[in-house]
Amino acid sequence: MQINILTVSEKENSEWEKIISYLKRKKMRVHTSFAVNDAYKILKNEPINIVLFDYQLLKIKTSTYIRKIKTIKPDVELIFLSENATLSNAIDAMKDGAYDFYELPVKARLLITVIDKAIEKQSLFLEKMELEKKVKGMFSFGNIHGRSKPIQHVTNIISSVASKDANVLITGETGTGKEMVAKAIHFNSPRAPKPFIKVNCGAFNEGVLESEIFGHEKGAFTGAIIKRVGRFELADEGTIFLDEIGDMSLSTQIKLLRVLQEKEFERVGGNETIKVDIRVLAATNQDLDKLIEEKMFRKDLYYRLNIVHIEVPPLRERKDDIPLLVSCFISNFNEEKGYGIKGINKNAMQMLLNYTWPGNVRELENAIEAAMALAPGDAIEAKYLPSFLLLSQPQHSDFYQIPQHFTLQESEQEIIRFTLAKTKGNKSKAARLLGIGLRTLQRKVIGAQTYS
Ligand SMILES: Nc1ncnc2c1ncn2[C@@H]1O[C@H](COP(=O)(O)OP(=O)(O)OP(=O)(O)O)[C@@H](O)[C@H]1O
Ligand SMILES: [Mg+2]
Incomplete structure (x- = not known):
């Protein structure tokens, strides 16, 4: 140099x-x-x-x-x-x-x-x-891929709210990108150089969660051998992301509410009051209105968290984003795993567009990763997509639907029933379609009746 x-x-x-x-x-x-x-x-x-x-x-x-x-x-x-x-x-x-x-x-x-x-x-x-x-790029809106109206609406809210320090509640089905939205808010806010700390409220039982969030003093409970700094303290001056907030117990909700109102708390088993300056983002895939009705979620906490609400739409409501997401995932996995896949063929793309994606973007990402691992050439073909995609394609009237557990005899009966239904009971026509003689068909139908 x-x-x-x-x-x-x-x-x-x-x-x-x-x-x-x-x-x-x-x-x-x-x-x-x-x-x-x-x-x-x-x-x-x-x-x-x-x-x-x-x-x-x-x-x-x-x-x-x-x-x-x-x-x-x-x-x-x-x-x-x-x-x-x-x-x-x-x-x-x-x-x-x-x-x-x-x-x-x-x-x-x-x-x-x-x-x-x-x-x-x-x-x-x-x-x-x-x-x-790189980190900034990773979580800038540029990384929330999609050009559909519903996703543009989400990125518009992110860009107006990021700098405002308001608490944001992010809701949406599993795999829609809630965590991505939370990171985009943090990394585009003035708090970006400070920590982004995530707590998965559904992953711990009540006691453990409280000590995760608030920390504990040495000897606070059996097993608390050393003092532990909680995630609220770690997030000071930054952002805390409370994921799966709908799973938080009512008693922890009361303690959280106090932190949100007074910006202070004590460690479990401690007397010292700790002051923090944090922005709170929360996410859930549960219906919080229903939880409030069932008295499982506090209304006052809901209002505190939900200063701004972002609903991340399910993938089936923004299918126009699928081609762009697929090409992003292909280039990401090529880079990450050294694959040389250039694209996806028309049939395979049609199958992706036909599916309803209950697991949303994460499910799509996984399907692309699996297909890329299997595809021997440089394109993803339909046959390399996961089998749930093949099975869930809209049924074409020219295909038989035979459950896998059927015996050969049961399968034959199913085909005959299907063909007779198609010819509206006309046995001669059905026999012709099946490539057998009328008498053979009649025998098989009688056989089927005695059989069933
Ligand atoms: N718009 C998008 N563009 C690119 N990748 C996306 C997008 N939305 C989600 N993803 C990817 O999909 C996966 C799931 O996203 P994320 O973890 O943010 O979802 P989530 O809503 O928090 O899911 P869960 O409810 O299961 O926690 C991640 O790998 C993420 O990178
Ligand atoms: Mg998540």
Whole structure:
């Protein structure tokens, strides 16, 4: 990698001239400037990694220069060099964000080591930025695929509500994408750099759930050997996602309500009041109105959670999204698993469109993954789709429907019954259709009567 260094120093300073020629000898590209404003210009136009700054040039507070430089190029590292600075100058500069501070003359070898370390730090910073960009991309609306009206309605609500800090209740059948919606809200909100913490309220019994959410003190109950920080504390300044909220017991609901109202709680078995700043997103595939009627869910809690409501529509109500979802899943699995599937043939796509998808997008995603694993060529064909799809296709009147457990004799009778029904009882016609003689048919019908 070519290292680009920007020096900002006094003109005709012999110490600096030595440094510059040494760095050039070490095959670094050195851009020199003798005034701060020139340095800013170079910084904007060149791929600078490190700025070596003469402390003597500073006229105002170090933090002002550092902030300006980092605004132009956030990943650049600054090293100050000075002929007569004090220790406190050095400490202040580093507190303000400088990478290091050295007194001149500086040993050439030391300077190279420091530059190497600063470059290492810079590449870590860049990796982190890449990762953050990726995570953001992963949960941006761009990842909620679909162009149908119902899904556009959902993404419109997400974009208006994300920045508003309101609690959101997300409902919808299983596999419709509720968790995806919750993540899109968090990662597009000002809380995005802070944690997104999920609690599956249906996965624990009441006691365990409370200690999951609120944490517990050491000795709060048998088995509480150490203190545990709960998920509400972990989510401080971020978002908590209460999944399967309909499964929460009434007594935990009361405690949750208090946190939502007062933004404070105590750990299980503790007295200390803990204050938190959290946004609450909740999801369920249950009918909360019905649970309220049955007195299984508190109305006051419902109102607190349901400041904004997002209903994620089932896939059968947005079938126009299926082709786009399929092509996204194909490219995701190609990338993830190294498959080389280019597409899906017409028949297979028709089968996907005919099905009602009770398990929604997750079921579709699984079906595509399974078909991709089985398909030997570069296209998904109907025969590689899961068998529930084949069986649930609309029945064509030219097909017999024979249960698998039927014996050969029972199957034959079923075919004869079906053909006679089709010919409205006309045995000659039925015999012709079945490719047997009339008498054979009559014998089989009589046989069937004695048989049944
Ligand atoms: N619009 C979409 N675009 C792309 N992938 C989607 C979409 N909706 C859902 N998925 C995918 O479908 C799967 C199920 O989504 P998710 O877990 O968000 O559903 P859910 O509603 O929370 O399900 P459950 O009720 O079972 O918890 C995930 O793998 C998700 O990536
Ligand atoms: Mg879910």
